[in-house]
Amino acid sequence: MLKRSALTLTVLALLITAKVSALDWQIHTLPDSPSLRASSAAYGQLWVAGTQGQMYKSLDGGQSWQSAAITAEANGDIRDLQQFADGSLLAMTVGPGQSSRIYRSTDSGESWQLWLQNQHAKGFFNAIDFWDQDHGLLLGDPVDGFYMVMKTSDGGKTWRRISQAQLPEILDKEAAFAASGNTLKIQDKQNVWIATGGFSASAYHSKDAGEHWQRVELPIHNQGQTGGAYAIGLNSKNEAFALGGDYQDRPGKYPNLAKLTSEGAELIQTGERGLRTAMACINAICLATGKTGTDISYDHGSNWQAFSDQGFYTLAADQQTFVGAGHDGRIGILKISQIK
Numbered sequence: 001m002l003k004r005s006a007l008t009l010t011v012l013a014l015l016i017t018a019k020v021s022a023l024d025w026q027i028h029t030l031p032d033s034p035s036l037r038a039s040s041a042a043y044g045q046l047w048v049a050g051t052q053g054q055m056y057k058s059l060d061g062g063q064s065w066q067s068a069a070i071t072a073e074a075n076g077d078i079r080d081l082q083q084f085a086d087g088s089l090l091a092m093t094v095g096p097g098q099s100s101r102i103y104r105s106t107d108s109g110e111s112w113q114l115w116l117q118n119q120h121a122k123g124f125f126n127a128i129d130f131w132d133q134d135h136g137l138l139l140g141d142p143v144d145g146f147y148m149v150m151k152t153s154d155g156g157k158t159w160r161r162i163s164q165a166q167l168p169e170i171l172d173k174e175a176a177f178a179a180s181g182n183t184l185k186i187q188d189k190q191n192v193w194i195a196t197g198g199f200s201a202s203a204y205h206s207k208d209a210g211e212h213w214q215r216v217e218l219p220i221h222n223q224g225q226t227g228g229a230y231a232i233g234l235n236s237k238n239e240a241f242a243l244g245g246d247y248q249d250r251p252g253k254y255p256n257l258a259k260l261t262s263e264g265a266e267l268i269q270t271g272e273r274g275l276r277t278a279m280a281c282i283n284a285i286c287l288a289t290g291k292t293g294t295d296i297s298y299d300h301g302s303n304w305q306a307f308s309d310q311g312f313y314t315l316a317a318d319q320q321t322f323v324g325a326g327h328d329g330r331i332g333i334l335k336i337s338q339i340k
Contacts, residue, residue: 023339025294025310025324025332030056030065036325038091038181039278040081041316045108048314048325049078049091057109061321062333068109076101080127080181082136090115090156092128092138094178100125100140102156115156123148126176127184128156129192137210139184139194142170147194151210167204168215174198177230179247180278180314185232187240193260195242197228203242203260219267220244221254232260233279235286235300241268243288245275251292259301270295270304278315280322282336289315289324296339 030036036050046062049055053073056065070076073093080092087108093101100118102125105111118125120143130136134155140148146167150159175198176183186192194204194213201222204213221244222228229244240260246252251274258265270276275290279301286297288304289312296307312324312332324332 024308025334026062027310028062028065028331028333030054030329030331033329035077035313035327036329036331037077037079037179037313038081039314039316039323039325040083041280041318041321041323042083043085043087044318045083046316046318046321046323047081047083047089048323048331049081050325051077053078053093055081055091055109056331058323061335062323062331065331068105070103070112072112072114073101073103079125079178082128082130084130084133084155086133088133088155090128092125092181094125096124097121102128102138104156116159120148124178126178127181129184129186131186131189131209137184137186137192139176141176142174145169147176147196147204149194149210149213162210162213166212168213170196171198171200171202173225174200174202175225175228177228177247177277179230182231182233182243182278182314185234185240187234187238191240191262193232193240193242195229195232195244197222197230197244198225199223199227201228201242201244203229203232203265205260205262207262216260216265218242218244218258218265220256220258221246221252223254224248230275230277231279233281233286233288233301235281236283237300239300241279241301243276243279245290247275250275250290257288257301257304268301268304271306273306277313278324280315280317282317282319282322285336285339287315287317287322287324287334291326294324 053070124141201218312326
């Protein structure tokens with residue numbers, strides 16, 4: 001077990017900048033400026049995480065933050081988080097081979113246990129998502145020509161790989177991006193989605209809880225090795241969307257959002273304001289964000305408009321608060337009560 005001193009759990013003093021406009025993100029900046037790529041909002045807690053194993057939690061809606069770093073991951077890069085109702089938490093690190101790991105904490109981040117370590121030299125974890133305390137999925141980079149899709153029924157302690165015969169063979173130069181912890185998203189008891197890119201833009205869809213998969217072509221930007229789909233988002237009606245663009249042309253003007261259905265994908269007009277890597281919704285209000293800005297929808301994601309020049313890599317929401325996290329240790333907080 002990896003234990004940290006109580007000193008590191010003290011509340012951190014944050015640099016809080018002024019709001020950019022009457023309605024905009026409240027920006028906080030964390031010490032040491034970590035690049036933040038993972039976020040979670042549930043059970044009265046907000047979490048963000050990123051480089052050097054850095055992880056922070058807030059118990060007061062984002063006004064103050066406490067360190068909960070994984071000390072064994074001083075050079076690690078956390079890209080996904082999963083909270084559970086009993087207070088336990090999973091954190092996923094990325095990197096080639098054994099650098100991809102899952103850690104588990106049962107004491108709100110005070111100590112961590114190594115729960116899973118990738119043993120494939122060509123493997124690279126991308127995202128995790130869970131139905132409940134015990135049952136979940138993990139997505140990893142292709143091994144032997146097929147994505148590494150793994151399933152657990154004991155909370156992530158043990159995993160089995162989904163048979164390659166149940167997955168489409170990857171396209172030439174296809175890739176999955178570990179950009180925000182949203183490459184894999186569970187929609188309901190049966191439907192699961194994966195976002196992929198490269199010289200294509202695709203979604204992998206499972207209708208039987210991850211056991212069998214089929215490819216869905218997406219009508220979003222797919223030019224170049226860094227183009228395509230970066231994330232899956234869900235609205236409050238539990239409808240699924242694929243977001244993307246190109247991180248080598250973040251502010252570019254290109255189609256970046258599609259709605260996913262059992263029949264395929266439908267392009268959604270958003271104003272084409274660049275790469276979007278995460279989406280979250282509270283009631284009918286949805287936000288889609290990327291490093292260069294944030295868009296807003298007031299009708300569950302059907303229609304969009306520009307919201308802010310403040311942007312983030314990752315985004316999460318509970319019933320009251322949107323939390324975004326991004327470059328240089330930046331955290332954005334937006335209360336649903338602020339939005340008319």
